Every structure is written in structure tokens, then in C-alpha cells.
Amino acid sequence: MEIRTFQSADEVAKEAAIYIADRIRENVTRKGSFTMAISGGRTPWEMIKELAKEDLHWEKVFLFQVDERIAPDAHPDRNLTQLFKAIEGTKLVLRLNIFPMRVTADNLNEACEEYADHITRLTENGKFDLIHLGLGTDGHTASLVPGDAVLAVQDKTVAITGDTYQGRHRMTLTYPLINQAAKILWVITGAEKAEMLNRLLHQDPSIPAGKIDQYHAIVLTEESASVEIN
Ligand SMILES: O=C1O[C@H](COP(=O)(O)O)[C@@H](O)[C@H](O)[C@H]1O
Numbered sequence: 001m002e003i004r005t006f007q008s009a010d011e012v013a014k015e016a017a018i019y020i021a022d023r024i025r026e027n028v029t030r031k032g033s034f035t036m037a038i039s040g041g042r043t044p045w046e047m048i049k050e051l052a053k054e055d056l057h058w059e060k061v062f063l064f065q066v067d068e069r070i071a072p073d074a075h076p077d078r079n080l081t082q083l084f085k086a087i088e089g090t091k092l093v094l095r096l097n098i099f100p101m102r103v104t105a106d107n108l109n110e111a112c113e114e115y116a117d118h119i120t121r122l123t124e125n126g127k128f129d130l131i132h133l134g135l136g137t138d139g140h141t142a143s144l145v146p147g148d149a150v151l152a153v154q155d156k157t158v159a160i161t162g163d164t165y166q167g168r169h170r171m172t173l174t175y176p177l178i179n180q181a182a183k184i185l186w187v188i189t190g191a192e193k194a195e196m197l198n199r200l201l202h203q204d205p206s207i208p209a210g211k212i213d214q215y216h217a218i219v220l221t222e223e224s225a226s227v228e229i230n
Helices: 009-031 044-051 079-087 108-122 191-201
Strands: 002-006 034-038 061-065 067-069 097-099 130-133 158-160 170-173 184-188 217-222
Touching: 002 009, 009 034, 009 044, 009 130, 009 184, 009 217, 044 079, 061 079, 061 108, 067 079, 097 108, 108 158, 108 170, 184 191, 191 217
Parallel strands: 002 217, 034 061, 034 130, 061 097, 130 184, 184 217
Antiparallel strands: 067 170, 158 170
16 A cells, blocks of 8 residues: 655645546546545545646546435535535536435435445446545544444445444445445544554554555555554
């Protein structure tokens, strides 16, 4: 796995945006479209704001969610709410193809199947061109959270967590789908992530992030998060 370290979180966000923009250009030139799944939490939004400044064929970009909280539409806990805030007032609002996880559905398992179908239909051979991931201080990534039954899911590409995590059930892409992505982009900032980043880089299987394939992966991080790397 390639790792690139920068001095600040702002620089990481800028570099991540440049990395994604390059992949968009590459894939749109090669096959006429680009499919990506984006994580939530707090880290990605500066990266998205930077990315929105790029002049790209946005109408050829298909953006999915890596994970989402089971919460009402427009709730501040929702990753989608934060995504919409980040692109507010930019050309992406009208041009980007966004596929929200339907977490307000009465039947969440059906909503997972429907999401999985969209992914199969729009991606090349069922694989994303790029999946963006974050890292939690407990080693979770996506909503693959420590100790949850969702970690063992092998027969579905989209699933609901077995338990609540930070007060809510979640919908998440699962290992079988994430590990097939053509590229995985980790964006990890903050000194509080240092220990988990070190364990991720050593593919520690006792943390959920440690079981993500590293072959096509790149980590963009800041110095404070990488102090423990050894
Ligand atoms: O709960 C979540 O946390 C992780 C990490 O978020 P970060 O803001 O600390 O990078 C995130 O990747 C995931 O999508 C989110 O739902």
C-alpha cells in the first residue's frame, strides 16, 4: 500500500481531491464514466469542497455512499446531509449523479438489495472504480464496526449492522464489495488516529480496517496521524 504524508489536514484534503479528479479523467477517457463510493463522518467534506472546484465531466460521475446512518432525511447525523452541505452552491448539485442509500425505507433489507442492484447495473463488472474510506479511532471503517455481525457478511454487498453503533443502526457496503474496488483511497487525519493507522498499515486483522485489501490502496494522511508508523 502506498502512503503519502502531508503537513496538514487541509493539504490532505487538497491532495485527495487531486487524486480523485485524476481517476475521474482517466476512467471517463477510458470507458466514458466513473463510479465511486464516498465515506461519511467528518473528514471527507473539505476534500469534496476541493473536488467541486475541478472542471470535470460531472454528468459522467456516479457517486454512491459507503455507509449511512438509519435516520430521517436531512437529519444532521446522515452522511448524505453533510454531502449535500459540502456541494451546496456548486455545479455538482445539478450535474453529479448521486445515489443515496434509502435508509428511510420500511424494509431495510429490500433497500440494501435495491442499492446492490444499482451498483451492479452501473459499475464495470460490479466493481467500483474508486472507494474512499475513513478510519475510526476504534479501527472501524465504513460501518464495519468492531464486534458487529456485519463483519461476517459474505453473501451480500450491502447490509445493515446487527447492532446500533453510536446510537444508530447503519447501512454499509460489505467487505466482498469494498475489496473488489479498482482503487481504495484512505483519507486519514488527526493525531487521535495514529495508533489505528499504524495497525491498519500492518493489516492487523483484529480491527475491521485491517481486513481491507491493500493491493490497490493508497493512504493520504497528515504528519500528526502518522507519528506511530514503524
Ligand atoms: O462513522 C463513520 O466514521 C468513519 C470515520 O470517520 P472520520 O470522520 O473520522 O474519518 C467514516 O469513514 C464512516 O463513513 C462513518 O460513517
